Amino acid sequence: MLTAKFFSSFIDIPREHWQSLFKDLSLFCQYDYLLCLERSLCVGAESGWIPNHLVLYQQDTPVAAMPLYLKMHSYGEYMFDWNWAAAYQQQQVRYYPKLLSAIPFTPVTGQRLAVLDSANLAAADIVSALKSALTLQLKKFDASNFQCLFNEKQQSDDFAKQGLAQRQDIQFHWFNHEYLSFADFVAKLTARKRKSIHKERRALQAYGLEFRWLDGEQINNSDWQLFYRCYRQTYRKRSGHDGYLNLDFFLSLSKFLAENCRLLVVYDGERAIASALFFVHQNTLYGRYWGALEDIPGLHFEACYYQGIEYCIANQLARFDAGVQGEHKLNRGFEPVISYGNYLLADSPFKQAILDVIRRENVHYQTLLASNTLDSAYRKDD
Known part of the structure; x- marks a missing residue:
């Protein structure tokens, strides 16, 4: 039996609990990086990034965790949903708040849900427990959706199998x-x-x-x-x-x-x-x-x-991730890579329309990759 606990400050999470899960994962999910954001007040109520970090426990042992924020806007995310928010507003339906698992102001791919290796829990069971906990939080805050941005592909696929719609985008990285x-x-x-x-x-x-x-x-x-x-x-x-x-x-x-x-x-x-x-x-x-x-x-x-x-x-x-923007990077030796997001939408008149938009976007990016539109700058004879 897994129990979920949400934390409104990183200070309240024992450092050893978080690091036992994230120590070998992305730098930007490390306890110290996220704590620096909070202590400097770059995240918090005034910034519209309100900490609501999730830890799943098996009895008293932390077995999974996810950086999580209650968002009052869509700034600083880089896999944007402004058009969705505008559609809600036009129909006088509230879009914010929403729940967001992402690294503030940092569009870097990494594993968003860390799982304890020794827990011997199936990925499906972990994601199912996560989904249940997030569904309750969406109801608690009357939030329109949960988003997990720039997740690693395997975990994004696991989320998609549990009904969290997968959304794709394109970044450009340089490889040595x-x-x-x-x-x-x-x-x-x-x-x-x-x-x-x-x-x-x-x-x-x-x-x-x-x-x-x-x-x-x-x-x-x-x-x-x-x-x-x-x-x-x-x-x-x-x-x-x-x-x-x-x-x-x-x-x-x-x-x-x-x-x-x-x-x-x-x-x-x-x-x-x-x-x-x-x-x-x-x-x-x-x-x-x-x-x-x-x-x-x-x-x-x-x-x-x-x-x-x-x-x-x-x-x-081996690799250089220079940020999100620009097909101009192609001319400078960077190569296209897919980035992934996942979405859990609360029931609303817009739910099906958003899912349709996500599907069309995914087809567009896959078609773009298969075409010569994003052809790299490298010689074909190599």
Whole structure:
């Protein structure tokens, strides 16, 4: 018999309970990362990300857990449902709140439901218990739906078998095929793509910029303050606000997750003009946030893509996840990959229509992958 317990703060969850389940999984599901978000108040009632984390117990032993939030909007999710919310609003039906299992402001695929290996419980039994607990929470909060975003494929398939509709999307990742250098990587691309990358990098070289990588233990408070200035200014220009994350969050990374942090600082002479934050975990480089104090053509592509590729090659990392946006990544050697979400919809006049939309989206993305529309930049003879 499994019992579900929901926690309104990470502080109330024994660290050893959470880490006994998530310690070998995604960095962004680790206790310390999620606690940094909460302690810095990047998540909480004011942000509209209200913690409601779920732990399943077998007697007193935690056997499964899931990061979970009660959401009052759809910002910071990256597998969006704004059209669904608008349809509800047009019919004067309340869409929010909803329940969401995702990493706030971080569209990174990972196992959302962690299960204790020694529990000897079938996946179907765990997911069935999860579904029952979530159904009760949907009723408790009068929520329109539960969403699990950027889940790993196997677990997403397990959820789908239990009636949680599977939704697909496309991201673009770079893979290290045992390259010896950046030149070795570029040589695998088509002539047109090689020429474009060389032209783009040469144009930026005219500015004489210097790119310096800092490992976690090298990053001090001044570096974080510079990064935050860059991050905030770019967000203001692009979105009209200061960004979802605050300086306290970034400073806390040096305390709790220093070994995973990499900071790229861009200098014009002795003056720092841009910075980008990356994480390293389980043979993968994650490009997460960046910003610039000056608008220089091509700097974003260099700092967020090419420098990351060079870092992966130099450090023999297998994969580079640079974020969600952009088919433009295809021209720079990134490859399309499917990302997955799952949905449990409360009964409403819109339920069937949303399920139909999800089915059509999935067919669209599968058709897109099967066509030449997302054909990669690599030569066909390799």
